[in-house]
Amino acid sequence: MGLFAGLSAFPLTPTDQAGRLKPDVLEKHLERIISANPASIGLLGSTGSYAYLSVAERKRTVRAAVQAVQGRIPLIVGVGALRTDEAAELAADAAAAGVQGLLLAPVSYQRLTDDEVYRHFATVAAAGGLPLCIYNNPGTTHFTFGHNLIARLSTLPNVEAVKMPLPADGDFAGELSALRSVTPDRFCVGYSGDWGAKNALLAGADGWFSVVAGLLPHAAANLTRAAMAGNAEEACRIDQAFDPLWRLFREFGSFRVMYAIAGHLDGDSIAPLMPVRPLDQKAGDRVRAALAELDASVGPLHRA
Amino acid sequence: MGLFAGLSAFPLTPTDQAGRLKPDVLEKHLERIISANPASIGLLGSTGSYAYLSVAERKRTVRAAVQAVQGRIPLIVGVGALRTDEAAELAADAAAAGVQGLLLAPVSYQRLTDDEVYRHFATVAAAGGLPLCIYNNPGTTHFTFGHNLIARLSTLPNVEAVKMPLPADGDFAGELSALRSVTPDRFCVGYSGDWGAKNALLAGADGWFSVVAGLLPHAAANLTRAAMAGNAEEACRIDQAFDPLWRLFREFGSFRVMYAIAGHLDGDSIAPLMPVRPLDQKAGDRVRAALAELDASVGPLHRA
Numbered sequence: 001m002g003l004f005a006g007l008s009a010f011p012l013t014p015t016d017q018a019g020r021l022k023p024d025v026l027e028k029h030l031e032r033i034i035s036a037n038p039a040s041i042g043l044l045g046s047t048g049s050y051a052y053l054s055v056a057e058r059k060r061t062v063r064a065a066v067q068a069v070q071g072r073i074p075l076i077v078g079v080g081a082l083r084t085d086e087a088a089e090l091a092a093d094a095a096a097a098g099v100q101g102l103l104l105a106p107v108s109y110q111r112l113t114d115d116e117v118y119r120h121f122a123t124v125a126a127a128g129g130l131p132l133c134i135y136n137n138p139g140t141t142h143f144t145f146g147h148n149l150i151a152r153l154s155t156l157p158n159v160e161a162v163k164m165p166l167p168a169d170g171d172f173a174g175e176l177s178a179l180r181s182v183t184p185d186r187f188c189v190g191y192s193g194d195w196g197a198k199n200a201l202l203a204g205a206d207g208w209f210s211v212v213a214g215l216l217p218h219a220a221a222n223l224t225r226a227a228m229a230g231n232a233e234e235a236c237r238i239d240q241a242f243d244p245l246w247r248l249f250r251e252f253g254s255f256r257v258m259y260a261i262a263g264h265l266d267g268d269s270i271a272p273l274m275p276v277r278p279l280d281q282k283a284g285d286r287v288r289a290a291l292a293e294l295d296a297s298v299g300p301l302h303r304a
Numbered sequence: 305m306g307l308f309a310g311l312s313a314f315p316l317t318p319t320d321q322a323g324r325l326k327p328d329v330l331e332k333h334l335e336r337i338i339s340a341n342p343a344s345i346g347l348l349g350s351t352g353s354y355a356y357l358s359v360a361e362r363k364r365t366v367r368a369a370v371q372a373v374q375g376r377i378p379l380i381v382g383v384g385a386l387r388t389d390e391a392a393e394l395a396a397d398a399a400a401a402g403v404q405g406l407l408l409a410p411v412s413y414q415r416l417t418d419d420e421v422y423r424h425f426a427t428v429a430a431a432g433g434l435p436l437c438i439y440n441n442p443g444t445t446h447f448t449f450g451h452n453l454i455a456r457l458s459t460l461p462n463v464e465a466v467k468m469p470l471p472a473d474g475d476f477a478g479e480l481s482a483l484r485s486v487t488p489d490r491f492c493v494g495y496s497g498d499w500g501a502k503n504a505l506l507a508g509a510d511g512w513f514s515v516v517a518g519l520l521p522h523a524a525a526n527l528t529r530a531a532m533a534g535n536a537e538e539a540c541r542i543d544q545a546f547d548p549l550w551r552l553f554r555e556f557g558s559f560r561v562m563y564a565i566a567g568h569l570d571g572d573s574i575a576p577l578m579p580v581r582p583l584d585q586k587a588g589d590r591v592r593a594a595l596a597e598l599d600a601s602v603g604p605l606h607r608a
Contacts, residue, residue, distance in 0.1 A: 017389075018389065019387065019389070046413070046414070051386060051413035052386055052387055052413065082355060082356055083323065083356055083577055083578065083579070084577075084578035084579045085321075085322065085323070085577075085578065106579075107413070108579075109350070109355035109356065109411070109444050110350070110444065110557060110559050110560075110576075110580050111443070111444075111557060112579055112580070113581070115581065116578075116579045116580060116581050117579065119578070119579065119581070120578070120579035123578070139415070140413050140414065140415075142446055253414060253415060255414050256414075272414075273387055273388075273389075274387065274388035274389065274420075274423070274424065274427070275387070275388045275410070275412075275416055275420045275421065275423065275424035276414050276416070276420060277417070277419065277420050277423070
């Protein structure tokens, strides 16, 4: 299995309201993730606020994570930026800091052409010199990958995986088969969109890029293990227990809900950077209820 | 007429490939704009690469423009940023530098709620303390304003105008009437999307936020004057002469085409920042042909 297969857990990047890392809180989140032994940690993904943090703070966050993780679990770092030179700089810096892989989102303002995205990936993948995963998430990056472009990118040195959004028609098997027919054998196809992970993995996806595993890694690891072993009954049972949380993810965006989960789990007062706002009290109470239901169904969420 | 009415000309921000301002080239563009006497200059809009430049370079660009313009035409500055604190800092800085107005785009990564955008605007408008125009451009900012939210924002101190995208159904009169019924009398409704400007102004829009006027201000000023005076025949004649250019704007994005126009007009080698790429030779030749047609129909483009 490649670096990008299995469960990848995406932590928040806890900061103050000026966007400065709180390294002690990040370390606590990382330790909880490591205790569940996922395949990798996806630092500075969308969940990790990469788009909102300064280059300096992103570099600091990478170093804090490398120091905390101490090589116990592979670290994958999001290096997306609006400018190619900035993304390349972040990729080279993350490699120098000692991470194991990179995640690159074609975050865009002007609508990008396929050729522009191809050159962007070629430049950044070369600058990093590490295994790189294509971050395909049109909802946040506003770029839509066709299978043709993924196929072209998969021939570039270092480009080893794609993180796919959930297919609109729910046909994971069809999409996996189509993507595998145009990419190399070793190329890894995983999914994000936590509420679709169970179906994706049961259909044979290589991995789950998981938001919720950033804070509830044990339950996510159990779901991953069951689904990747083809144990549909157990996978469905855990997925069902997550359902109230999935509903909140879809209603409010998983990013905002994750901050509420962090508050309930640890009592830390961390919040997303403005303009994004924390959930209000009423929504926060629903998050608490969803966590209680999950805890009752799949076991204590705090276990180490 | 308010600050945001009439023709607002949006210059490119000429930089090297590291994103450092070329002040002499900017000054040349500004002098050409000033010679056509538009109502305002829209510095650091989407055309001015605001989303791609560092905070330091944006501040430098504002100062270079203030110094070049010397108060001859009101300067409006785009202060959009993913973070509220950064946008507020840019707004306060632009005010301190001596500009006359601000333009604020709700540029987003996580999808924003109406309440988040409202607070963002309230904070930035207060930080700037200058007349502010709402920048409504879902194609680049990925936020869609409802009329309700525009109405709420129009009650905030300093919020005096909205820059609208072209209505999908082409019904300018209906949209103008709907917006005016929910905003204060003095509130200004203008449009961007150069190929729709003629129809917008003939339908009674207050202004045209013009990309093309950043490089071809005289032809744009003539079109604005004719359309705002209700001279449909002359407005249509000029708009028709622009048509080959409008087609290229729609096909390649006006941002890329503007760099090609700059090359043809001045021979300067400026290019968009990567990952955005300049047009290829073939498309560049079509831009040259479109300019020749415009020149033949509406008079020399270089006149001062």
